[in-house]
Amino acid sequence: MRKQLFPYVARFLCSDTRLRARRYGYEIRRRLRRQPHCVEVFLRIDDPYSYLLLQVLPQLQQRFTCRLRCCTTLELAQEMFPDYRKWEQNACRDGVYLAGLYGLAFPARPPAFTPAAITAATAQLAAAETEPDFIGRALNIYHAFWSGAVPAGQLSAVLAQRLRANERRRRTLGHYMSAMLYYGGEWYWGLDRLDHLERRLNALGLAADGRARVDFDRTYRDFCRHGQPGAAQQPPLLVYFSIRSPYSYLGLERAVALAAHYRLTLEIKPVLPMLMRGMAVPPAKKWYIFLDTKREARKFGIDYGFVADPLGAGTERCYALFEYARSAGKAVPYLLNYARAVNRDGIRSETDAGLKTILARTGLDWDKAKPLLHRDEWRSWADANLAELFTLGQWGVPCFKFGATVAWGQDRLDVIERAVVRGRSD
Known part of the structure; x- marks a missing residue:
């Protein structure tokens, strides 16, 4: 029952309606207290x-x-x-x-x-x-x-x-x-x-000069607004990604847009979530990340919040079918559809019904996929991807690599974009 209710609770907790109500309540209290x-x-x-x-x-x-x-x-x-x-x-x-x-x-x-x-x-x-x-x-x-x-x-x-x-x-x-x-x-x-x-x-009308402007937007202001680079062959854009990471979801959505705009090959390297590697994520950190992801998603026009946490079986099933999706030439749409399903649509990927929906959206065959769910060869490449991430001097996802340029966090896709626009990867 808890897993069935979780997506609805998550959607309410990060809803625009709740946010407006909280802000309105704070402002009323501030005025009453003359603060x-x-x-x-x-x-x-x-x-x-x-x-x-x-x-x-x-x-x-x-x-x-x-x-x-x-x-x-x-x-x-x-x-x-x-x-x-x-x-x-x-x-x-x-x-x-x-x-x-x-x-x-x-x-x-x-x-x-x-x-x-x-x-x-x-x-x-x-x-x-x-x-x-x-x-x-x-x-x-x-x-x-x-x-x-x-x-x-x-x-x-x-x-x-x-x-x-x-x-x-x-x-x-x-x-x-x-x-x-x-x-x-x-x-x-x-x-x-x-x-x-x-x-x-x-x-709130607090701009001293009456001009409602935003100055601190330079990391995304010109995202995908530059002309495309020349015809010279570009290296692939690598994305180190976790299906459970909310920031990875935003990073993947934006990386797909970036790759499409600049005609880059996109290669995704999944890793296990921190909690499935024996690491702890304290409650205060989880709560901040959840709400921060929502406002960042809102800013970028990405739907987020109807979350069905894929921790455990949902992640294992996702990765167990990744090679199948890649062999069919659908690695990127598969992970994108999976990420949307668990972050946007409240689809419980640990269930067969949920996984069937994700595969259907991607154009993959459930009868071919089902026998692969119990295989665990994926653990070897997931570990190898994590080891690669560490050699880059990074520790978490999402992380992006374009040639020799490495950037951590969905906030720094502009670093990758600048390298692409320069037409080189140093």
């Missing part, structure tokens, strides 16, 4: 995305009539990162890319930070929170820290208590990361989700 519009910002000194986010906060202050309350954090929830070292290395590379995209400061080769330096700089930030010009003070601290200067500062009992209060506040509100903005029950991560916050503040 100003306030965005809370959670920063961490050694987080690349916090450094970038801090640099654009003055722009937000100028553009919108709302307060910013910045909170320094030190705690790092390691359980939220499957491989923190790889995440950190990718974040630094990504920081260079985003800085170039938005004209911000970020070192091409970030210095190595010692625990003592991190603590000292964090103490400086925490001490500056009570200053009227916190953002200006914080920018000076960040610039010095990321340029390799050795900070001076001690984490007093008072400052340590302030950090604990900030981190407790973040946990109470339901999150775990830094470079996060919180407004009215919703979270916005770094530069990549500022567009959602901009739209929300615009809808």
Whole structure:
């Protein structure tokens, strides 16, 4: 019964109706309490995305009539990162890319930070929170820290208590990361989700100049709007993908569009979901990903939310038939139809009825597919795909590779597109 109800519950929880009701309720409560519009910002000194986010906060202050309350954090929830070292290395590379995209400061080769330096700089930030010009003070601290200067500062009992209060506040509100903005029950991560916050503040009429514009959309503004490259043969676009990953679903939809626009060969490399590899995904992370996927899907015009989780048998059955679909020349439509079925249509792929529907949509034969469901040769290539992903310096999906260009996350398909447009893959 739970599996039958789950898609309907998921659809309600991420529905536009519920979102509008929650926002309306928040706004009514704010007015009744006579509170100003306030965005809370959670920063961490050694987080690349916090450094970038801090640099654009003055722009937000100028553009919108709302307060910013910045909170320094030190705690790092390691359980939220499957491989923190790889995440950190990718974040630094990504920081260079985003800085170039938005004209911000970020070192091409970030210095190595010692625990003592991190603590000292964090103490400086925490001490500056009570200053009227916190953002200006914080920018000076960040610039010095990321340029390799050795900070001076001690984490007093008072400052340590302030950090604990900030981190407790973040946990109470339901999150775990830094470079996060919180407004009215919703979270916005770094530069990549500022567009959602901009739209929300615009809808509330908070644009200081009355112009409802979105500035932080450069990673997708020109998606599939460039001319096609020349006739020279292009390498294939590789997509490392999990049938259970919501972001993989968005990434696949967009990668299919990208490949069609630029006439690229698309090759999908499925891997097992994290939970089927013995890794944990904490509830706060799952909830954020679910709601974030919905708003990203809405932005891109992709239907999402009527979710029938394929964890376990649904994933195994999907991968067991992948080689059959590939041998029929239908690998991409098969996975696309499967992803749509479990993310958009509420189809339970662990059932024969559900799987028959997916195969029929793809033009594959159920009688030929059924005997293959009990075979497990797919585990070998799924493991090989995961090993390839690790050799690329990545740890999760979706991940994209075009020649020598590698990009993690559906947010970075523009990195791949730029490489395609350049007509080279370096």
